[in-house]
Amino acid sequence: MQKSIQLKKRPVGTPTLEDFNQVDVAIPEPSEGEVLVRTVYISVDPYLRGRMNEGKSYVPPFQLNDVISSGVVGQVETSKSEHFSEGDVVIGTLGWQEYNLANEKTIRKIDHTQAPASAYLSILGMTGLTAYFGLLDIGKPQAGEMVVVSGAAGAVGSVVGQLAKIKGARVVGIVGSDEKANLIKNKFGFDEAINYKTENVGDALAKVCPNGIDVYFENVGGEIGDAVFPLLNNFARIPVCGAISAYNKSSADIGPRVQGYLIKTSSLMQGFTVGNYAPRFKEGADALAEWLKEGKLTYEETITEGFDHTIDAFLDLFKGANVGKAIVKVSDIQQ
Amino acid sequence: MQKSIQLKKRPVGTPTLEDFNQVDVAIPEPSEGEVLVRTVYISVDPYLRGRMNEGKSYVPPFQLNDVISSGVVGQVETSKSEHFSEGDVVIGTLGWQEYNLANEKTIRKIDHTQAPASAYLSILGMTGLTAYFGLLDIGKPQAGEMVVVSGAAGAVGSVVGQLAKIKGARVVGIVGSDEKANLIKNKFGFDEAINYKTENVGDALAKVCPNGIDVYFENVGGEIGDAVFPLLNNFARIPVCGAISAYNKSSADIGPRVQGYLIKTSSLMQGFTVGNYAPRFKEGADALAEWLKEGKLTYEETITEGFDHTIDAFLDLFKGANVGKAIVKVSDIQQ
Numbered sequence: 186m187q188k189s190i191q192l193k194k195r196p197v198g199t200p201t202l203e204d205f206n207q208v209d210v211a212i213p214e215p216s217e218g219e220v221l222v223r224t225v226y227i228s229v230d231p232y233l234r235g236r237m238n239e240g241k242s243y244v245p246p247f248q249l250n251d252v253i254s255s256g257v258v259g260q261v262e263t264s265k266s267e268h269f270s271e272g273d274v275v276i277g278t279l280g281w282q283e284y285n286l287a288n289e290k291t292i293r294k295i296d297h298t299q300a301p302a303s304a305y306l307s308i309l310g311m312t313g314l315t316a317y318f319g320l321l322d323i324g325k326p327q328a329g330e331m332v333v334v335s336g337a338a339g340a341v342g343s344v345v346g347q348l349a350k351i352k353g354a355r356v357v358g359i360v361g362s363d364e365k366a367n368l369i370k371n372k373f374g375f376d377e378a379i380n381y382k383t384e385n386v387g388d389a390l391a392k393v394c395p396n397g398i399d400v401y402f403e404n405v406g407g408e409i410g411d412a413v414f415p416l417l418n419n420f421a422r423i424p425v426c427g428a429i430s431a432y433n434k435s436s437a438d439i440g441p442r443v444q445g446y447l448i449k450t451s452s453l454m455q456g457f458t459v460g461n462y463a464p465r466f467k468e469g470a471d472a473l474a475e476w477l478k479e480g481k482l483t484y485e486e487t488i489t490e491g492f493d494h495t496i497d498a499f500l501d502l503f504k505g506a507n508v509g510k511a512i513v514k515v516s517d518i519q520q
Numbered sequence: 521m522q523k524s525i526q527l528k529k530r531p532v533g534t535p536t537l538e539d540f541n542q543v544d545v546a547i548p549e550p551s552e553g554e555v556l557v558r559t560v561y562i563s564v565d566p567y568l569r570g571r572m573n574e575g576k577s578y579v580p581p582f583q584l585n586d587v588i589s590s591g592v593v594g595q596v597e598t599s600k601s602e603h604f605s606e607g608d609v610v611i612g613t614l615g616w617q618e619y620n621l622a623n624e625k626t627i628r629k630i631d632h633t634q635a636p637a638s639a640y641l642s643i644l645g646m647t648g649l650t651a652y653f654g655l656l657d658i659g660k661p662q663a664g665e666m667v668v669v670s671g672a673a674g675a676v677g678s679v680v681g682q683l684a685k686i687k688g689a690r691v692v693g694i695v696g697s698d699e700k701a702n703l704i705k706n707k708f709g710f711d712e713a714i715n716y717k718t719e720n721v722g723d724a725l726a727k728v729c730p731n732g733i734d735v736y737f738e739n740v741g742g743e744i745g746d747a748v749f750p751l752l753n754n755f756a757r758i759p760v761c762g763a764i765s766a767y768n769k770s771s772a773d774i775g776p777r778v779q780g781y782l783i784k785t786s787s788l789m790q791g792f793t794v795g796n797y798a799p800r801f802k803e804g805a806d807a808l809a810e811w812l813k814e815g816k817l818t819y820e821e822t823i824t825e826g827f828d829h830t831i832d833a834f835l836d837l838f839k840g841a842n843v844g845k846a847i848v849k850v851s852d853i854q855q
Contacts, residue, residue, distance in 0.1 A: 444791070456784070
């Protein structure tokens with residue numbers, strides 16, 4: 186038997202332990218063209234909260250009493266595919282279980298000798314690609330421009346700031362603790378950091394962005410976003426990646442309407458999801474790997490040990506507790 | 521002496537007669553390189569409201585006790601420019617006066633034998649170009665897509681709807697009276713019309729857009745915009761041209777935040793002003809003139825007679841009273 190995490194009921198507001206069931210299920214047997222994958226790392230991500238609601242979004246909702254799934258790095262235990270051998274380290278969207286069956290077409294091998302296997306769930310995976318395409322394709326920062334990033338110590342935000350620096354922009358990060366403020370300045374090279382819990386974000390932004398804001402990478406929404414709009418420069422760009430402040434609201438998310446700000450400044454605001462860029466993933470992954478190798482990019486992970494803490498690691502995302510990419514380590518890679 | 525309209529004080533909320541002064545001033549004499557222009561038509565536009573506030577916008581604010589200015593068609597009375605002769609019909613941004621001095625570089629001749637002179641302030645002028653670039657450059661409607669236009673009986677909105685039809689889209693217009701609903705369906709060829717004063721806009725849109733909305737041309741903002749966001753399709757485009765519902769608000773304009781909608785649908789929202797497209801004005805004007813000649817475009821004007829009614833014509837814009845482009849006729853073109 187193995188452990189498996191199912192969605193027990195649809196969360197109302199912030200998810201709690203009671204919304205999930207951890208159950209024992211049989212370890213399945215692969216059929217022709219399938220492999221059995223032992224879970225090594227599970228990626229826990231804020232966007233999964235949206236899939237716990239009913240109704241349409243860019244990915245279909247999780248079904249009740251069905252296993253939760255997300256990005257997983259694992260190792261092939263048994264292969265009935267000619268493309269995979271026992272011991273291969275692979276990545277794919279798989280269930281929150283200790284073992285998963287995977288069709289050979291839905292996983293790919295990764296080279297964990299080039300970068301740590303967990304990096305393929307963060308800077309070299311969807312997280313890094315989200316930062317890459319959102320910032321560079323929508324935000325288009327130019328040398329000397331002012332880029333503001335909310336959720337700046339988070340998995341995506343910390344990469345966004347570094348990419349903006351690579352492009353020669355000045356970068357201000359908004360975070361929720363002094364510890365994170367120090368981290369983004371000292372480790373990720375942000376020029377300035379604002380702690381929204383102790384500072385008035387509008388006043389602080391006006392001070393560190395005396396010439397206005399050219400790019401706002403939106404991870405958070407709510408009142409932090411509200412504070413940015415009055416400071417936009419003409420032709421500003423706002424990639425809208427997340428609105429974590431609103432994910433757990435069961436009431437309406439109300440604030441100043443943006444139309445007037447967008448008209449005054451001819452600014453652009455564009456929602457996106459990394460999946461839109463699937464045809465260009467190789468371009469992004471190659472660029473990120475190159476910058477990582479050159480030492481121009483670094484990353485942070487919050488690794489929670491043990492499958493039994495998977496739900497906790499997910500719930501922690503909404504407490505502002507973690508830094509960088511949140512990952513659960515379930516087992517070791519066997520050499 | 522001649523009449524001139526000045527901004528007396530900055531309006532709070534909806535402008536009133538008391539915000540303006542109509543005074544008598546001398547008729548000036550042109551210097552070398554200047555012409556004296558007798559006013560024929562004055563364009564009155566909602567965006568001028570924004571220029572009556574203090575603070576930065578895409579055009580500088582009007583100064584107190586200074587003449588208001590906007591698009592004007594006039595006829596040259598006296599010329600000290602080798603490029604203009606007495607009797608030439610010209611267009612430019614000029615003061616709300618019976619006569620204006622104009623530098624030869626700030627006006628251009630129009631051919632009022634090809635189209636009525638007033639059309640150069642509406643469908644062949646900034647209004648038509650605003651619709652052209654906003655819809656085609658940002659909205660990018662495709663054949664078979666669903667386009668929704670607010671302020672649909674207005675100067676810009678009525679052109680937007682016709683351009684969307686030329687591109688093969690289905691078009692729904694939102695208006696404020698049954699008379700306007702009939703007008704946009706019968707004269708401008710919209711497929712459907714919604715009267716926001718008698719119908720629930722969200723319900724009505726859901727009914728006439730059962731497959732969702734691909735392009736929303738925003739002229740109005742406020743609750744009408746709010747009703748559109750939940751119906752956006754993936755990769756929807758929202759050119760943000762105006763927010764007339766908010767122009768006269770002295771309190772904050774509050775409503776549902778848009779970030780969640782934009783993320784869910786990967787939609788784009790972009791503010792613009794026609795001036796952004798100055799290098800492409802000729803392309804737009806040529807296309808509009810061609811469609812007008814072919815009978816694919818038509819237009820409506822609300823012409824107010826007499827300089828003394830200029831302020832009234834401007835104030836009427838905020839009462840939802842006018843249809844099509846609002847123009848004041850001040851004098852006749854002399855043959």
